[in-house]
Amino acid sequence: MNVMTVVERDVSETRSKMDARGVQVWYGDKHALKDVDVAILDRTVTAFIGPSGCGKSTFLRCLNRMNDTVASARVMGKMTMDGQDIYDPRVDPVQLRAKVGMVFQKPNPFPKSIYDNVAYGPKIHGLARTKAELDEIVETALKKAALWNEVKDRLAAPGTGLSGGQQQRLCIARAIATSPEVLLMDEPCSALDPIATAQVEELIDELRAHFTVVIVTHSMQQAARVSQRTAFFHLGNLVEYGETGQIFTNPRDPRTEAYITGRIG
Amino acid sequence: MTQPHIISSFDRDLEAVQALLMRMGGLVESAILDAAEALEMRDEGLALKVRDGDKAIDALEQQIHSECARLLALRAPTASDLRIVLTVMRVAAALERCGDYAKNLAKRSLILAHMSPLGGTTGSVCRMAKTAVLRLKDSLDAFIGRDKVLAADIRDRDRDIDQMYNSLFRELLTHMLEDPRAISPAMHLHFIAKNIERVGDHATSVAEQVIFLVTGEVPEEERPKADATATTSRSTEE
Ligand SMILES: Nc1ncnc2c1ncn2[C@@H]1O[C@H](COP(=O)(O)OP(=O)(O)O)[C@@H](O)[C@H]1O
Ligand SMILES: [Mg+2]
Numbered sequence: 274m275n276v277m278t279v280v281e282r283d284v285s286e287t288r289s290k291m292d293a294r295g296v297q298v299w300y301g302d303k304h305a306l307k308d309v310d311v312a313i314l315d316r317t318v319t320a321f322i323g324p325s326g327c328g329k330s331t332f333l334r335c336l337n338r339m340n341d342t343v344a345s346a347r348v349m350g351k352m353t354m355d356g357q358d359i360y361d362p363r364v365d366p367v368q369l370r371a372k373v374g375m376v377f378q379k380p381n382p383f384p385k386s387i388y389d390n391v392a393y394g395p396k397i398h399g400l401a402r403t404k405a406e407l408d409e410i411v412e413t414a415l416k417k418a419a420l421w422n423e424v425k426d427r428l429a430a431p432g433t434g435l436s437g438g439q440q441q442r443l444c445i446a447r448a449i450a451t452s453p454e455v456l457l458m459d460e461p462c463s464a465l466d467p468i469a470t471a472q473v474e475e476l477i478d479e480l481r482a483h484f485t486v487v488i489v490t491h492s493m494q495q496a497a498r499v500s501q502r503t504a505f506f507h508l509g510n511l512v513e514y515g516e517t518g519q520i521f522t523n524p525r526d527p528r529t530e531a532y533i534t535g536r537i538g
Numbered sequence: 539m540t541q542p543h544i545i546s547s548f549d550r551d552l553e554a555v556q557a558l559l560m561r562m563g564g565l566v567e568s569a570i571l572d573a574a575e576a577l578e579m580r581d582e583g584l585a586l587k588v589r590d591g592d593k594a595i596d597a598l599e600q601q602i603h604s605e606c607a608r609l610l611a612l613r614a615p616t617a618s619d620l621r622i623v624l625t626v627m628r629v630a631a632a633l634e635r636c637g638d639y640a641k642n643l644a645k646r647s648l649i650l651a652h653m654s655p656l657g658g659t660t661g662s663v664c665r666m667a668k669t670a671v672l673r674l675k676d677s678l679d680a681f682i683g684r685d686k687v688l689a690a691d692i693r694d695r696d697r698d699i700d701q702m703y704n705s706l707f708r709e710l711l712t713h714m715l716e717d718p719r720a721i722s723p724a725m726h727l728h729f730i731a732k733n734i735e736r737v738g739d740h741a742t743s744v745a746e747q748v749i750f751l752v753t754g755e756v757p758e759e760e761r762p763k764a765d766a767t768a769t770t771s772r773s774t775e776e
Binding site: 468471472474475478494497498499517518521522 | 544545546547611613614
């Protein structure tokens with residue numbers, strides 16, 4: 274009978290973009306991630322929450338093989354994108370990271386112009402043949418990152434001269450300039466004030482029209498606000514994974530309930 | 539309050555629960571009017587339609603309730619946003635009760651359809667129903683328009699329904715005193731009238747919710763009351 278659903282929270286997307294099966298991570302003999310199974314849905318914002326040190330960032334870094342760069346890290350299990358094994362020896366991790374972009378906690382623009390920050394990726398990946406094409410890529414990325422109107426008159430100004438919130442949106446523009454399919458964000462708002470945070474959250478909601486977004490956040494309210502799916506990690510285990518509304522109104526696991534109601538830290 | 543949120547999906551969520559509430563209000567208004575018409579026209583088909591239609595109203599209330607729970611859990615609304623969610627939940631509960639009264643009216647009309655009419659009493663019931671629905675409609679309009687002046691006006695208009703109820707009550711008493719066979723239909727009509735009067739009370743409480751929504755404060759002073767039936771039996775004996 275429900276003729277009208279609350280559209281915003283309607284999670285109609287069911288196609289899996291990335292799949293993890295039995296993923297384990299060790300740092301030396303520290304078992305940081307234990308047997309994680311997850312299906313990250315296409316064009317959906319998935320939030321990872323859990324107490325500090327539970328393995329959220331570790332798992333996020335598995336998704337674009339950033340752990341390859343950590344000498345002590347050993348990753349086991351199967352990880353696929355569109356059904357393709359991303360740990361296959363034939364996969365070039367640099368190419369993979371163009372498809373699975375990443376945005377970090379602290380905005381880290383290059384000490385270059387706003388334009389060059391965004392143009393950098395497309396240039397090294399050879400995505401533009403002419404200056405006009407590059408201009409267009411830069412403009413589109415800045416528009417998608419909801420920054421264009423604020424910077425279009427000063428593209429030659431240094432990226433580091435922007436406010437914190439603008440810098441983070443510049444980093445998002447930089448990440449999407451290489452036309453990724455997945456965007457990973459590790460606590461992208463923790464260095465931002467509440468207004469800049471709300472602007473980035475609004476941007477994340479818009480980005481899911483084009484990308485699969487995975488966000489690690491220490492703020493449960495942020496996960497509740499921006500995501501359609503939430504995964505709760507605890508002591509290296511994926512305790513519960515489900516539709517965000519369900520996780521926050523009726524979690525199935527007592528550990529999830531304890532965490533989201535502020536009973537364990 | 540009219541300024542949009544930076545996170546626009548928050549606005550869309552808030553609008554969606556209010557749209558559901560308005561939908562529910564529309565269903566309840568027509569249920570009451572249809573039930574009253576079924577009573578007056580002895581239209582059993584229409585009565586059955588109202589009786590079965592209550593399920594849809596209940597389902598909407600359930601949906602509003604769970605959407606509001608999500609909103610509270612996911613958005614942590616504050617200030618006027620919080621009052622919107624609280625008001626929507628309370629108004630939905632009031633509308634659900636009104637839907638039940640419409641269903642009850644429909645069921646009683648099916649029984650009354652097989653009894654002889656008691657003068658012009660069904661006509662009076664219908665007028666009462668129309669007045670109650672009008673107040674309900676006005677209170678929902680006040681909600682959507684955030685109109686505290688209209689809300690205060692609805693609150694003060696409580697008298698008319700109470701007076702209609704009182705005069706109907708006396709009329710029914712007269713029928714019962716004249717002819718014991720009138721007792722059964724008169725009792726049914728009395729319950730119907732009492733329920734319509736309650737719809738009026740719910741409209742008043744919706745109006746009070748609107749005042750709370752707009753001002754942040756629950757109106758305090760006593761409303762005028764004109765239900766005198768607790769003492770009417772004596773006056774009819776005189
Ligand atoms: N490079 C590393 N070397 C050794 N241990 C690490 C490294 N990175 C993370 N760890 C450990 O792995 C566990 C999970 O860390 P992390 O994934 O960063 O957690 P979270 O992001 O949930 O706070 C922690 O105990 C942390 O100390
Ligand atoms: Mg981390």
